Amino acid sequence: MVEAESSKEVSNAIFSRDVDKKREDYLEWTDYFMATAFLAAKRSKDPCSQVGACIVNQEKRIVGVGYNGMPFGCSDDEYPWKKASTSRLETKYLYVCHAEMNAILNKNCSDVKNCTIYVALFPCNECAKLIIQSGISEVVYMSDKHSAKEETIAAKRMFDSAGIKYWQYVPKRKQITIDFTEIDWNRMTQLPPTPLKETK
Numbered sequence: 001m002v003e004a005e006s007s008k009e010v011s012n013a014i015f016s017r018d019v020d021k022k023r024e025d026y027l028e029w030t031d032y033f034m035a036t037a038f039l040a041a042k043r044s045k046d047p048c049s050q051v052g053a054c055i056v057n058q059e060k061r062i063v064g065v066g067y068n069g070m071p072f073g074c075s076d077d078e079y080p081w082k083k084a085s086t087s088r089l090e091t092k093y094l095y096v097c098h099a100e101m102n103a104i105l106n107k108n109c110s111d112v113k114n115c116t117i118y119v120a121l122f123p124c125n126e127c128a129k130l131i132i133q134s135g136i137s138e139v140v141y142m143s144d145k146h147s148a149k150e151e152t153i154a155a156k157r158m159f160d161s162a163g164i165k166y167w168q169y170v171p172k173r174k175q176i177t178i179d180f181t182e183i184d185w186n187r188m189t190q191l192p193p194t195p196l197k198e199t200k
């Protein structure tokens with residue numbers, strides 16, 4: 001009996017310590033903004049590459065989000081998603097709007113001057129032009145897998161000339177899980193609620 005009481009006290013102490021103190025494993029700003037870009041990418045219908053972008057102002061407010069997709073009025077059920085065909089007109093490349101372009105065009109403020117764009121893939125030359133002309137001053141990217149392509153080399157050349165800072169994001173964690181059921185978890189135990197017993 002005495003033993004049971006004391007172990008209860010110990011567990012209460014652990015739980016109260018965990019819920020009384022500030023959380024330590026919260027998302028840092030860069031992780032949050034890059035994760036927002038990755039979440040947006042989940043909307044993409046592109047079967048090969050889902051790219052997302054998130055524009056953030058100097059007050060750390062998200063002012064635009066986008067992902068790669070077909071333009072308005074151009075049905076993503078009708079336009080091609082193929083990478084290669086005998087005719088380029090039958091590939092996605094002539095039609096798809098890049099994530100960066102959509103994020104800039106989706107902006108919810110008058111301009112994106114001095115903003116930072118978080119993007120899953122290093123911008124291509126066409127998006128680099130849009131980024132520069134829109135006044136964005138910093139690019140944070142996750143992957144540079146197309147670094148040898150002319151589009152990427154040209155993009156970097158233009159960023160260097162225009163004084164746009166760019167740097168590769170190295171995630172602190174490999175994965176971020178979004179679990180919609182978590183909100184109903186027990187605050188003290190961090191466990192899912194015990195399933196209700198079936199009543200006869």
Ligand SMILES: Nc1ccn([C@H]2C[C@H](O)[C@@H](COP(=O)(O)O)O2)c(=O)n1
Nearest residue numbers: 048049051068098099121122123124
């Ligand atoms: N920075 C980028 C690079 C590419 N995209 C889009 C354009 C296409 O939908 C897809 C690339 O297709 P893949 O050649 O990998 O089959 O990604 C973008 O939005 N932003």
Ligand SMILES: [Zn+2]
Nearest residue numbers: 098123124127
């Ligand atoms: Zn692009």
